[in-house]
């Protein structure tokens with residue numbers, strides 16, 4: 098009996114080490130590109146040319162970061178990533194907030210105020226979540242043309258709100274169907290109207306779902322390249338498009354250190370959002386009915 | 390003056406008829422119970438009184454005012470829900486104040502009302518908590534507090550005790566009854582528990598499949614159920630239904646009960662006109678277990694008690710009494726006996742039946758033969 102237990106524990110120990118080894122290998126594999134990007138961004142061009150890809154920089158230099166931020170050339174402009182970073186922010190913040198709020202509102206109506214055909218409506222919205230980007234480009238371009246919106250940021254906000262709505266609606270609707278309808282009935286008897294019930298009762302209990310939408314939409318919109326490259330132009334382009342231009346601008350020597358720094362700058366906001374909100378994301382996706 | 394009148398109210402969802410013409414009327418201060426099995430339309434009816442759902446046809450009047458077209462907030466009602474439906478993001482105090490704020494009750498008055506309600510329900514120490522920090526019984530109290538704060542003409546309760554454990558349920562039941570006596574409010578109360586119905590109600594409406602099967606006082610419903618359904622639904626253990634052939638002898642109804650070996654003739658009360666039409670035909674004899682008992686436990690002042698012999702099949706002690714199951718006319722029949730007189734399985738016992746309480750039903754229409 099004791100011997101058996103002993104064997105089991107050694108077996109378990111070995112299994113545990115194997116698991117750790119596999120996990121560490123995976124982590125290294127996934128982190129390697131980030132490591133290369135970081136270390137390259139701190140190297141000088143000379144060191145990059147002569148040195149090893151995996152070696153650490155001999156001395157830390159922030160020149161590449163400075164250049165990437167404010168002086169690198171993206172096509173004919175040479176103002177770095179900064180203006181495009183701000184473009185992306187100006188586009189992302191309203192787009193995320195609007196699509197989240199409207200999604201919450203849609204979800205509220207589709208779960209608490211069902212109307213004739215509301216289930217069909219929801220089904221159609223669901224189909225929207227399966228549509229790839231490419232399918233909607235042409236109709237979207239036509240609509241934007243008809244609306245005669247010239248400003249790149251406004252165009253992208255509209256596009257992202259529309260494309261994101263089906264996701265945010267889905268998230269909120271699926272959360273609200275778990276909320277007992279008696280809550281709304283009670284509020285109606287208390288005299289609360291349609292908007293008061295939404296803003297005073299349902300929205301405050303939706304924090305986990307709001308977090309999910311904010312994170313989801315932030316990453317979707319910030320990382321989007323296709324809509325950005327098609328629906329924006331010139332100095333109104335988002336950072337993903339600018340990064341592409343920067344990397345592809347070929348004047349003289351390829352400045353790998355600047356490219357790397359610019360790529361990290363472009364990826365930073367979503368990294369930060371995940372670091373801060375990751376646990377809410379998981380919690381929100383698994384959030385069930387509100388008790389009491 | 391009618392506190393609540395429900396006149397020929399119907400409700401259908403498409404082709405499904407949920408309520409098939411409900412008529413009820415209660416006076417101010419009465420406690421109306423809607424009782425019936427799951428899915429019979431109790432909540433639907435309550436929601437329509439509240440105005441949460443539209444009626445398909447008919448009329449509902451609260452305090453003599455037709456409210457068909459009024460929204461819930463204008464009907465002067467308050468409702469307590471099965472899930473309590475407390476606002477999870479608000480403190481107990483905020484929960485109670487929510488309706489008052491919307492109605493623009495002055496702040497000072499709000500405080501006064503909250504203090505009064507909290508005192509009545511003994512939830513003063515809970516006012517700053519969130520609903521998630523309360524036990525089931527406490528949530529129940531807060532839900533009632535929210536309703537009380539508004540001091541409406543009509544209170545609606547939808548199975549408010551069904552989420553509580555058995556002991557707490559009995560406690561809260563008593564408390565609701567006390568509250569009703571003290572405040573004298575008019576209450577409509579939905580339950581599927583027949584004991585709750587009997588103990589709380591002034592008036593009981595027994596519902597089934599969207600119809601009211603009987604509407605009356607608890608005692609009426611218990612003593613003179615209108616039909617087999619009501620007779621079987623109210624009372625625990627349930628009424629015995631024994632198929633018998635009806636006879637007449639000297640102006641009295643007579644039936645024969647066979648214990649398996651000897652047929653015994655039993656004389657019931659004076660025969661009525663309705664019953665006379667069934668002489669010679671099969672009817673159903675309804676006897677509550679407590680009206681079939683051992684000779685010692687029977688009321689000694691009753692002179693015309695009918696005794697019969699039977700063989701004990703099973704005994705089930707409940708403490709004060711023992712339920713004795715015997716077979717009469719081929720069906721299992723339960724008698725409520727004194728534990729000492731209960732006997733053992735296989736043993737022969739003498740039982741006495743109170744003929745004035747025995748009921749007869751038409752097996753075809755299921756109506757009681759009055």
Ligand SMILES: Nc1ncnc2c1ncn2[C@@H]1O[C@H](COP(=O)(O)OP(=O)(O)OP(=O)(O)O)[C@@H](O)[C@H]1O
Pocket residue numbers: 402405407425426427428429430431432433434581
């Ligand atoms: N929106 C609806 N559409 C169609 N049928 C419905 C709808 N709401 C309720 N019903 C049906 O109406 C019937 C009565 O429902 P109701 O909730 O009133 O029952 P109940 O007597 O309160 O039962 P319980 O004791 O289980 O609460 C049920 O058969 C239910 O399926």
Ligand SMILES: [Mg+2]
Pocket residue numbers: 431432433
């Ligand atoms: Mg119900």
